Amino acid sequence: MIILNSKRDDAWGEGRRESFFPLQEGSDTKICFQYEQDKIIIQLPTGNPLSFPIRFPTMGTPYLAMKNLHLKSVIVT
Numbered sequence: 001m002i003i004l005n006s007k008r009d010d011a012w013g014e015g016r017r018e019s020f021f022p023l024q025e026g027s028d029t030k031i032c033f034q035y036e037q038d039k040i041i042i043q044l045p046t047g048n049p050l051s052f053p054i055r056f057p058t059m060g061t062p063y064l065a066m067k068n069l070h071l072k073s074v075i076v077t
Contacts, residue, residue, distance in 0.1 A: 004042075004052045013055055022046040028072075033061055 005015035
């Protein structure tokens with residue numbers, strides 16, 4: 001499951017849940033975040049993008065949580 005949410009002043013907003021999970025055990029995965037004026041586009045390995053509204057001004061993604069996954073590297077471009 002993928003959960004998209006934002007936090008402001010120590011309070012979480014209304015989250016959006018996606019019931020699918022496109023990552024596969026043992027495979028390399030690339031996830032891209034594209035920031036537009038009013039939304040973030042998250043490009044997943046399946047080719048199907050997710051869109052999440054930017055609820056307040058932000059300078060990026062300061063927090064990304066993953067459970068039960070082994071993170072090898074993060075590349076920021």
